[in-house]
Amino acid sequence: MGRKSFALPYIIWMVGFTVIPLAMIVFYGLTDRTGAFTLSNVAQIMTAEHAQALWLSVGLSVVSTLICLLLAYPLAMILKGISHSQNSLVVFIFILPMWMNSLLRTMAWQTILSNQGVLNAVLGFFGLPAVRIINTAGAIVFGMVYDFLPFMVLPIYNVLIKIGQDKVDAARDLGANGMQTFFRVIFPMSMPGVVSGITMVFVPSMTTFVISNLLGGGKVLLIGNVIEQAFTSGSNWRLGSGLSLVLMVFIFISMAVLAKYDPEGSNVI
Amino acid sequence: MKNAMKKIYLILMLFYLYAPILVLIVLSFNEARSRVVWGGFSLKWYADLFSNETVMSALRTTLIIAFVSAFVATVLGTLACLGINRMKKAPRTVVMGMNNIPMMNADIVTGISLMLCFMAFGVTLSMQTVLLAHITFNVPYVILSVMPKLKQMEGSTYEAALDLGASPVYAFFKVVMPDLMPGILSGFLMAFTMSLDDFVITHFTTGAGVNTLSTLVYSEVRRGIKPTLYALSTLMFVSVLVLLILINVRPQKKRDVIE
Numbered sequence: 001m002g003r004k005s006f007a008l009p010y011i012i013w014m015v016g017f018t019v020i021p022l023a024m025i026v027f028y029g030l031t032d033r034t035g036a037f038t039l040s041n042v043a044q045i046m047t048a049e050h051a052q053a054l055w056l057s058v059g060l061s062v063v064s065t066l067i068c069l070l071l072a073y074p075l076a077m078i079l080k081g082i083s084h085s086q087n088s089l090v091v092f093i094f095i096l097p098m099w100m101n102s103l104l105r106t107m108a109w110q111t112i113l114s115n116q117g118v119l120n121a122v123l124g125f126f127g128l129p130a131v132r133i134i135n136t137a138g139a140i141v142f143g144m145v146y147d148f149l150p151f152m153v154l155p156i157y158n159v160l161i162k163i164g165q166d167k168v169d170a171a172r173d174l175g176a177n178g179m180q181t182f183f184r185v186i187f188p189m190s191m192p193g194v195v196s197g198i199t200m201v202f203v204p205s206m207t208t209f210v211i212s213n214l215l216g217g218g219k220v221l222l223i224g225n226v227i228e229q230a231f232t233s234g235s236n237w238r239l240g241s242g243l244s245l246v247l248m249v250f251i252f253i254s255m256a257v258l259a260k261y262d263p264e265g266s267n268v269i
Numbered sequence: 270m271k272n273a274m275k276k277i278y279l280i281l282m283l284f285y286l287y288a289p290i291l292v293l294i295v296l297s298f299n300e301a302r303s304r305v306v307w308g309g310f311s312l313k314w315y316a317d318l319f320s321n322e323t324v325m326s327a328l329r330t331t332l333i334i335a336f337v338s339a340f341v342a343t344v345l346g347t348l349a350c351l352g353i354n355r356m357k358k359a360p361r362t363v364v365m366g367m368n369n370i371p372m373m374n375a376d377i378v379t380g381i382s383l384m385l386c387f388m389a390f391g392v393t394l395s396m397q398t399v400l401l402a403h404i405t406f407n408v409p410y411v412i413l414s415v416m417p418k419l420k421q422m423e424g425s426t427y428e429a430a431l432d433l434g435a436s437p438v439y440a441f442f443k444v445v446m447p448d449l450m451p452g453i454l455s456g457f458l459m460a461f462t463m464s465l466d467d468f469v470i471t472h473f474t475t476g477a478g479v480n481t482l483s484t485l486v487y488s489e490v491r492r493g494i495k496p497t498l499y500a501l502s503t504l505m506f507v508s509v510l511v512l513l514i515l516i517n518v519r520p521q522k523k524r525d526v527i528e
Contacts (some may be wrong), residue, residue, distance in 0.1 A: 003355060004352050006352035007348070007351075008352065010349035010408060011367075013405070013408070017401060018367065018405060019367070024386045025382050025385060040407065074278060079279075095462055096509065099462065100503075102466050102483070103483055104293055104486055104494075104499065108287055110304075110419065114305065146289070168337070204375065207378065208377075212405060228379070235387065240381060245375075245379060246379075255369070259369075
């Protein structure tokens with residue numbers, strides 16, 4: 001059924017709207033005003049301000065990816081347990097919030113976490129000391145974990161439901177206890193999902209400028225903020241493109257790791 | 270004991286996911302404009318919603334872009350799946366790898382790459398450029414939803430239809446399409462949702478004066494968001510919630526739709 005040529009319109013589309021646009025970033029990132037080759041745009045990452053933003057981005061996204069993994073794995077295990085056939089329930093839970101605008105949801109965390117916010121009101125009610133988290137790196141990590149947690153849960157869940165009960169039973173029959181079954185059988189088999197999840201959380205966390213803007217109060221500058229400003233307020237496309245190339249190195253490493261574990265991206269959604 | 274702990278964990282996580290939504294729903298009924306002071310119950314933001322031309326026009330733009338981009342992506346993606354399915358391993362890996370780029374790539378990189386491309390070729394940024402950008406990041410979701418259904422299908426039913434005298438087009442619509450339908454529908458829904466919720470790529474590819482709900486929210490952040498936007502979001506959220514519950518209450522048959 002069908003012919004190879006059916007894929008042609010999409011292949012042309014991808015070349016026009018994915019490959020050529022990415023080539024444009026490479027072009028702008030590696031040339032100066034006259035169009036001559038230069039590395040000076042990329043080298044801008046070495047300046048103190050930019051380097052600090054880059055390492056802060058890497059640090060915060062590593063932390064939020066780890067927290068996502070720790071929260072998501074048990075959640076995926078529980079969901080697997082309750083919904084053998086009700087696959088849709090899981091998608092339902094995680095896709096539904098997206099119908100409430102993501103910027104508004106992030107804004108809502110501002111309301112919850114702010115110094116006079118809901119969280120401190122609750123803490124005050126129980127006589128606990130107030131926390132000052134808004135406009136700090138902690139609030140940004142909080143927002144990252146919130147926004148990207150579904151992208152960790154879904155791939156892990158999708159892999160877990162494919163692991164047959166027979167494999168678990170076999171491990172138990174051979175004398176493995178619960179812990180051994182988990183660490184020697186279930187966890188290794190779920191690695192493709194874990195890797196997909198890590199990529200799907202790390203890349204957007206590392207490159208966000210929205211979360212840092214809304215929850216960092218403009219006081220915390222991530223590499224995404226620097227690039228966004230280069231394009232919008234600064235109109236310095238070449239600088240923005242050069243810094244994006246640095247960012248793309250991180251993205252390509254993530255994609256290469258993912259391609260090794262899950263060549264067709266089949267666990268992602 | 271173990272089951273109780275599982276339940277508590279699940280409830281805590283659901284609370285975490287839905288707490289901001291609850292806050293927004295409560296704020297949409299707040300008489301005061303403030304986000305921290307409760308000024309009493311009021312429906313005035315809902316009344317304001319339907320007379321507010323800025324919000325209504327952003328809603329129209331958002332829905333048109335979401336619908337058209339999801340539709341075009343579904344057609345492009347489904348056709349591409351049929352083609353890719355016929356390919357040998359090497360070209361297939363290349364195409365699927367390319368397909369993953371918009372999905373795995375950072376939104377900011379996708380956004381600025383498209384913006385640079387449009388500018389370089391002299392295309393004025395407008396609603397059309399947003400539409401092109403949304404189709405680009407929507408197709409991968411369609412392909413990832415349709416591909417598994419296509420792999421599960423038995424090629425023999427299609428061949429049987431041909432042997433019995435059906436034309437390829439007729440056989441496709443009568444035999445292949447029904448099997449793919451759950452994948453196509455879930456791909457469409459996924460694409461629609463992604464388009465609806467996108468901010469970053471729209472931010473870079475939209476022209477002056479063209480606002481979707483996301484860009485409207487972003488531009489209002491500094492001035493203080495009018496609760497009208499909370500009211501609109503609440504309505505959208507509740508209508509989808511009701512719709513999904515209705516679909517899910519009808520057991521078994523419809524279940525695959527949002528898988």
